[in-house]
Amino acid sequence: MKIASFNINGIKARIAALSDWLKEAEPDVVLLQEIKSVDENFPRAHFEDMGYAVETHGQKSFNGVAILSKLPLEDVTRGLPGDDADEQARWIEATVVDRRAVRVCGLYLPNGNPAPGPKYDYKLAWMDRLHRRAQDLLKSEEPFLMAGDYNVIPQDEDAARPEAWEKDALALPDSRAAWRRLVNLGLTDAFRVMEPGAGHYTFWDYQAGAWNRDDGIRIDHVLLGPQCADLLLECQIDREVRGREKPSDHVPVWVRLDA
DNA sequence: ATGACAATCAGAGATTGA
Numbered sequence: 001m002k003i004a005s006f007n008i009n010g011i012k013a014r015i016a017a018l019s020d021w022l023k024e025a026e027p028d029v030v031l032l033q034e035i036k037s038v039d040e041n042f043p044r045a046h047f048e049d050m051g052y053a054v055e056t057h058g059q060k061s062f063n064g065v066a067i068l069s070k071l072p073l074e075d076v077t078r079g080l081p082g083d084d085a086d087e088q089a090r091w092i093e094a095t096v097v098d099r100r101a102v103r104v105c106g107l108y109l110p111n112g113n114p115a116p117g118p119k120y121d122y123k124l125a126w127m128d129r130l131h132r133r134a135q136d137l138l139k140s141e142e143p144f145l146m147a148g149d150y151n152v153i154p155q156d157e158d159a160a161r162p163e164a165w166e167k168d169a170l171a172l173p174d175s176r177a178a179w180r181r182l183v184n185l186g187l188t189d190a191f192r193v194m195e196p197g198a199g200h201y202t203f204w205d206y207q208a209g210a211w212n213r214d215d216g217i218r219i220d221h222v223l224l225g226p227q228c229a230d231l232l233l234e235c236q237i238d239r240e241v242r243g244r245e246k247p248s249d250h251v252p253v254w255v256r257l258d259a
Numbered sequence: 260a261t262g263a264c265a266a267t268c269a270g271a272g273a274t275t276g277a
Contacts, residue, residue, distance in 0.1 A: 009265075009266070009276085010265085010266050010267075012266085012267090013265085013266060013267090034266090034276085036266065036267065037267095060267090060268085061266090061267050061268065061274085061275085062266095062267080062274090062275065062276085111275085111276060111277060112277095113276080113277070151276095151277075165277090168277075169277085170277065203277070205263090205264075205276095205277065206263085206264035206265055207262080207263045207264045207265090207277095208262090208263055208264085209263095210264095217277080219277080248265095249264085249265080249276085249277080
């Protein structure tokens with residue numbers, strides 16, 4: 001089972017680029033972030049015609065997550081538990097059934113800039129809710145993963161120029177501590193365990209020729225629960241997608257599971 | 260120190276992103 005995460009930076013603007021990548025990468029499941037669309041305007045029929053089931057959790061203009069799946073999706077839930085007043089669409093879950101059933105969670109973690117400030121407070125509070133959701137998923141002792149745009153640069157080797165991010169919400173000590181607290185529950189950073197080296201990124205800013213200078217950061221991650229980590233076969237970043245026509249500023253990261 | 264670039268909504272330019 002091949003499961004990918006892709007922050008597409010607007011579904012309407014990315015229909016062609018996403019479709020091209022789907023045809024060649026042939027993922028079974030794709031967790032999308034920043035669809036920037038309400039559910040009614042998501043080009044559902046287009047992706048259904050490509051063989052995917054479509055589940056969305058959108059809002060107007062910003063944020064928004066979705067799942068595309070060639071395999072049946074069951075028990076879909078929307079919204080990260082823990083704050084009924086939170087109206088930002090950043091979390092969707094479903095169970096994918098093939099040889100094994102895997103609970104997949106798609107997430108778009110708040111950016112948090114400027115820090116300090118209310119946006120950073122929201123980011124840290126959201127990460128605390130994520131920690132609690134992970135604890136509950138761990139209790140099930142079933143295979144699960146949480147993948148998406150975490151907006152966290154875990155370590156200096158995950159940035160081409162770590163000094164440029166020192167005071168940024170993506171790399172501040174409190175952000176990294178919250179990331180470690182999550183991982184230390186017993187989750188596996190799928191890419192990091194398969195590729196221990198530096199220089200692997202998932203995001204390059206549109207500005208200042210970041211892509212041409214390979215001035216990137218690794219902020220899109222796949223965290224695996226223990227039973228899911230047992231099934232891990234492969235994890236890769238499709239970096240070449242960033243060099244194409246009308247690209248997102250993020251690229252896909254995917255895992256292949258023995259499931 | 261600032262803006263650079265892109266998407267959205269709207270129908271110009273502000274807002275957001277990372």
